[in-house]
Amino acid sequence: xxxxxxxxxxxxxxxxxxPYVMVDVDFVRPGKGQxxxxxxxxxxxxxSTVERTFKSxxxxxxxxxxxxxxxxxxxxxxxxxxxxxxxxxxxxxxRETLGDAVNYLYENMIVSVSFFNEMPIGVEVPxxxxxxxxxxxxxxxxxxxTNTMKPAIVSSGxxxxxxxxxxxxxxIRIDTRTGDYVERCKRPEGR
Amino acid sequence: MPEWIGTFKSRISIAAFFExxxxxxxGLLEWSNEGEAxxxxxxxxxxxxxxxxxxxxxxxxxxxxFHFGRDGTRRLYCRPIAARGETERHLRYRERYLRRWRxxxxxRRWFLNxxxxxxxxxxxxxxxxxxxxxxxxxxGDRFLRTSPELHMKRLLAAGFxxxxxxxxxxxxxxxxxQHREEFLMLEWYRLFADLGHLVDDLGSLxxxxxxxxxxxxxxxxxxxxxxxxxxxxxxxxxxxxxxxxPAPLRACLEHKGMSWDPEDDWDTLYFLLxxxxxxPKLGLDAPTIVxxxxxxxxxxxxxxxxxxxxxxxxxxxxxxxxxxxELANAFYELTDADEQRARxxxxxxxxxxxxxxxxxxxxxxxxxxxxxxxPAAGIALGVDRLTAxxxxxxxxxxxxxxG
Numbered sequence: 001x002x003x004x005x006x007x008x009x010x011x012x013x014x015x016x017x018x019p020y021v022m023v024d025v026d027f028v029r030p031g032k033g034q035x036x037x038x039x040x041x042x043x044x045x046x047x048s049t050v051e052r053t054f055k056s057x058x059x060x061x062x063x064x065x066x067x068x069x070x071x072x073x074x075x076x077x078x079x080x081x082x083x084x085x086x087x088x089x090x091x092x093x094x095r096e097t098l099g100d101a102v103n104y105l106y107e108n109m110i111v112s113v114s115f116f117n118e119m120p121i122g123v124e125v126p127x128x129x130x131x132x133x134x135x136x137x138x139x140x141x142x143x144x145x146t147n148t149m150k151p152a153i154v155s156s157g158x159x160x161x162x163x164x165x166x167x168x169x170x171x172i173r174i175d176t177r178t179g180d181y182v183e184r185c186k187r188p189e190g191r
Numbered sequence: 192m193p194e195w196i197g198t199f200k201s202r203i204s205i206a207a208f209f210e211x212x213x214x215x216x217x218g219l220l221e222w223s224n225e226g227e228a229x230x231x232x233x234x235x236x237x238x239x240x241x242x243x244x245x246x247x248x249x250x251x252x253x254x255x256x257f258h259f260g261r262d263g264t265r266r267l268y269c270r271p272i273a274a275r276g277e278t279e280r281h282l283r284y285r286e287r288y289l290r291r292w293r294x295x296x297x298x299r300r301w302f303l304n305x306x307x308x309x310x311x312x313x314x315x316x317x318x319x320x321x322x323x324x325x326x327x328x329x330x331g332d333r334f335l336r337t338s339p340e341l342h343m344k345r346l347l348a349a350g351f352x353x354x355x356x357x358x359x360x361x362x363x364x365x366x367x368x369q370h371r372e373e374f375l376m377l378e379w380y381r382l383f384a385d386l387g388h389l390v391d392d393l394g395s396l397x398x399x400x401x402x403x404x405x406x407x408x409x410x411x412x413x414x415x416x417x418x419x420x421x422x423x424x425x426x427x428x429x430x431x432x433x434x435x436x437p438a439p440l441r442a443c444l445e446h447k448g449m450s451w452d453p454e455d456d457w458d459t460l461y462f463l464l465x466x467x468x469x470x471p472k473l474g475l476d477a478p479t480i481v482x483x484x485x486x487x488x489x490x491x492x493x494x495x496x497x498x499x500x501x502x503x504x505x506x507x508x509x510x511x512x513x514x515x516x517e518l519a520n521a522f523y524e525l526t527d528a529d530e531q532r533a534r535x536x537x538x539x540x541x542x543x544x545x546x547x548x549x550x551x552x553x554x555x556x557x558x559x560x561x562x563x564x565x566p567a568a569g570i571a572l573g574v575d576r577l578t579a580x581x582x583x584x585x586x587x588x589x590x591x592x593x594g
Contacts, residue, residue, distance in 0.1 A: 027367030
């Protein structure tokens with residue numbers, strides 16, 4: 001168990017069977033009475049934030065959250081199957097748990113999967129991902145303006161806006177934190 | 192030590208500080224080795240303006256200060272600036288720290304003008320405060336004080352009146368944005384006075400300090416006074432009539448979607464509700480004084496006569512500012528030596544039950560009460576928190592030069 005004086009930002013604890021990460025921690029002592037620790041906690045499963053006040057003599061249960069590198073194998077539209085690179089165990093993750101990560105998946109991609117009590121709760125993809133354009137209007141050669149955009153679809157099925165000069169079957173780099181086009185790039189090796 | 196640099200090859204830009212009666216003045220100087228330093232820009236004579244300094248920061252390459260000799264000679268001392276950005280950062284912090292110490296000066300000035308005597312009392316004491324939840328540090332065969340109050344009341348009993356002290360105090364384990372293990376406490380005491388006198392003192396002191404604040408208007412407003420039971424009624428719809436039965440507090444916590452433990456006592460449940468649903472709303476538009484604390488939280492305050500059907504209370508108030516920042520705690524002092532001894536013994540038992548160090552009763556203090564302490568009122572105010580609040584900061588860190 002973790003005592004309140006060890007509470008820190010980014011500490012992961014378990015409450016009512018759900019994993020939380022501490023976003024904010026502060027000690028308070030009303031009057032000359034008992035001390036309390038006010039916390040803001042983010043639920044790692046739902047993403048929602050709650051406030052909780054602990055008495056300073058309370059303890060919290062550490063959440064057994066582990067991150068594993070896993071390879072994306074295939075999907076059936078609702079469930080996405082990944083393989084643990086060390087153990088070769090396979091696990092199916094729902095679209096809901098994947099969240100935005102679903103937009104950037106490609107076969108054999110390596111992602112980081114968070115497990116809570118051996119249940120997958122989230123998937124983290126690299127900040128930048130390279131994907132092939134599968135559908136868009138033909139590129140306009142010589143138009144190097146990056147401020148005029150047109151819609152496009154990449155191999156994962158994700159729709160985004162790209163500059164006019166980008167052509168079908170070209171590869172682009174996407175910032176997964178914003179979901180935006182970054183630049184054109186070469187086809188990555190082995191893809 | 193800065194060194195005297197008198198051999199610049201050409202004209203060079205220098206940042207300079209001047210302490211004038213109106214505050215810090217920063218200027219950009221042009222210096223040539225032929226003669227005097229000249230003010231380069233008329234803005235150099237203006238009050239410190241951070242935006243202006245930021246603009247010039249990249250041009251400023253030296254710190255400088257004038258030294259005025261007793262024979263009337265003037266010398267310029269300077270040192271090179273170590274890194275880019277130092278100018279701006281340095282000026283910002285310098286201004287805050289200067290304000291901090293001016294606030295200390297003005298606090299003293301207010302008390303001296305009001306006829307108070309500044310006292311000092313031991314920092315290492317044999318019997319630190321007995322409050323069950325306050326811990327301190329051992330220092331040799333004594334303890335660092337958590338508050339100077341017992342000694343100040345002994346001075347009061349000896350006839351020194353009115354008295355004040357700005358006292359470094361210590362509380363082990365109190366670390367947070369609003370807490371430090373070492374902090375400055377301002378305490379003052381008046382004989383033949385009640386809480387009303389202290390409310391007047393507070394209002395007058397805050398008004399006196401208002402010109403040093405980033406929000407003078409706020410600190411000039413007369414403090415709002417509100418009873419703790421009214422707050423529970425207003426924000427929680429809870430009518431407190433008793434300080435022993437936890438059931439109504441438990442029900443209220445549940446209603447608010449919060450959990451409680453069976454071993455939580457009445458005061459713990461009270462604070463859980465107070466901290467989460469009341470405190471953040473205190474002092475939003477004017478300094479706010481919360482009065483009539485439950486009798487179970489009397490500490491060293493006299494208990495008020497109980498009115499039938501109402502919550503038993505004590506003569507204690509706290510001052511809040513800026514949405515839940517607690518600045519001060521005041522008592523109409525308990526002067527009955529027997530009741531004081533009984534409360535100390537109860538606190539000792541409580542400390543023992545919590546597995547904490549049990550301090551000896553302060554017999555000298557009890558003897559002073561037994562000898563006869565006239566009616567008196569006293570208050571403790573956190574100077575660092577007040578300084579932060581005056582300068583518009585919620586956390587202590589920005590106004591503490593050494594963290």
